[in-house]
Amino acid sequence: MHAEIVMIGTELLLGEIVDTNANKLSLALRDIGLDLYYKTTVGDNEDRIVDVLNLALDRSDVVITSGGIGPTVDDITRQAIARATGRELVYSKELEGQIASRFRSFGREMADNNKRQAYMPEGAIPLENPVGTAPCFLSEDVGGRGFVVCLPGVPRELAHMMEHKVVPLLIDRIGGVRVTKVLVLRTCAVGESNIDRGIGDLMTLSNPSVGLAAHAGQTDVRIAAKADTEAEVDALIWPMEETLRERLGVAIYGVGKVTVAEVVGALIEKAGLTIGVADTLTQGQVVRDLTEAGFGDLVANDLNSDEAVSAMASEAGSDEEVSGALAEKVAANGGLGLALIGPFQDGSTMISLRGPNGIELDERGRNFQDTDHIKRWIVIQGLDKVRRVLLGQMESPVDWI
Numbered sequence: 001m002h003a004e005i006v007m008i009g010t011e012l013l014l015g016e017i018v019d020t021n022a023n024k025l026s027l028a029l030r031d032i033g034l035d036l037y038y039k040t041t042v043g044d045n046e047d048r049i050v051d052v053l054n055l056a057l058d059r060s061d062v063v064i065t066s067g068g069i070g071p072t073v074d075d076i077t078r079q080a081i082a083r084a085t086g087r088e089l090v091y092s093k094e095l096e097g098q099i100a101s102r103f104r105s106f107g108r109e110m111a112d113n114n115k116r117q118a119y120m121p122e123g124a125i126p127l128e129n130p131v132g133t134a135p136c137f138l139s140e141d142v143g144g145r146g147f148v149v150c151l152p153g154v155p156r157e158l159a160h161m162m163e164h165k166v167v168p169l170l171i172d173r174i175g176g177v178r179v180t181k182v183l184v185l186r187t188c189a190v191g192e193s194n195i196d197r198g199i200g201d202l203m204t205l206s207n208p209s210v211g212l213a214a215h216a217g218q219t220d221v222r223i224a225a226k227a228d229t230e231a232e233v234d235a236l237i238w239p240m241e242e243t244l245r246e247r248l249g250v251a252i253y254g255v256g257k258v259t260v261a262e263v264v265g266a267l268i269e270k271a272g273l274t275i276g277v278a279d280t281l282t283q284g285q286v287v288r289d290l291t292e293a294g295f296g297d298l299v300a301n302d303l304n305s306d307e308a309v310s311a312m313a314s315e316a317g318s319d320e321e322v323s324g325a326l327a328e329k330v331a332a333n334g335g336l337g338l339a340l341i342g343p344f345q346d347g348s349t350m351i352s353l354r355g356p357n358g359i360e361l362d363e364r365g366r367n368f369q370d371t372d373h374i375k376r377w378i379v380i381q382g383l384d385k386v387r388r389v390l391l392g393q394m395e396s397p398v399d400w401i
Helices: 021-031 046-059 077-084 093-105 112-118 155-174 192-204 230-251 260-270 285-292 307-313 319-330 372-391
Strands: 002-008 035-042 062-066 089-091 119-121 125-127 136-140 147-151 179-188 209-215 218-227 252-255 275-279 299-303 336-341 350-355 359-364
Touching: 002 021, 002 046, 021 035, 021 062, 021 155, 021 179, 035 046, 046 062, 046 077, 062 155, 077 089, 077 119, 077 147, 093 112, 093 125, 112 119, 119 136, 125 155, 136 155, 147 155, 179 230, 179 372, 192 209, 192 218, 192 230, 218 230, 230 252, 252 260, 260 285, 260 372, 275 285, 275 319, 285 299, 285 372, 299 319, 319 336, 319 350, 319 359, 336 372, 350 372, 359 372
Parallel strands: 002 035, 002 062, 062 147, 275 299, 275 336
Antiparallel strands: 089 119, 125 136, 136 147, 179 218, 179 252, 209 218, 336 350, 350 359
């Protein structure tokens, strides 16, 4: 059995509202082991909603809708579900009573237009909404294609209905909860295409599945698995994690939501060092990252707009000499010095690192463009050089990284 979600509302298509409901629904379905294959967003047009619902019922066992069940003229989800499931739209005195009761609890009388919310497809199962005035329901398709669960668009109401009404109903219909786990391995300073070259064959598997999510300077490697018990899920995930670690090596910097700055800050602290940064490329973003990660006290020098940076950068000498001299300048009291320097005439950048015990590194970074994406790449590259040096693993065991 698999599911599909249909998000209804023209405001979503216009970008006026960020769709947080889809995320809530996706997580709730994942947690009970019900596969979600499709998500569609459609505006407040009855014919188009019917078309989307018919497509969903043709290919999915469970369809969950969000939105379009308020009291206004453009709330037309009820009518669309009735048409798509082959049902008549009928008035329910039971739903009218629920709505009126909710309004009385607010100290108000129900208005006539709220009576629109008392309609639902004939034979539908009412799902009482105790936290809002929009009644919900489950409607079976007369042709046996599946069923539609109709939920509010108000995030608070949707979350309550999913937890207390819909999830128990779905668990009963799928015959119990299956355990789903997701483990994210985080890599940095390696492009998505390079990661794909190393693990592409693993990404064709179904359980566990392996997928990628690219960010500026970073690529997340996601392992997902599903089984009847937690022990069975772990038995699927952990061997895959081991295989990925063998292939990707030092490119993996952490797990879950940990940031590169958090890892690097902890390594600097563990080594008993400080770090100074000279930065003509990102306006001090490396230092801001370390500070936000809780390691601002480890920053000994921060030269990103200081005249000394510009003066030394303009001196004669190779790019490496300029960059290395700046790294040495900001390394204080035997600590680390990191320089992110450029752009040079050809648009190139340099990353230099100096430190105790003969630490000396000069490498080209990403060619510079004045965009947030490229600046983030350069920040990650710089932090990654510090990470690898402190780990003693400047060279990856994998020759393509």
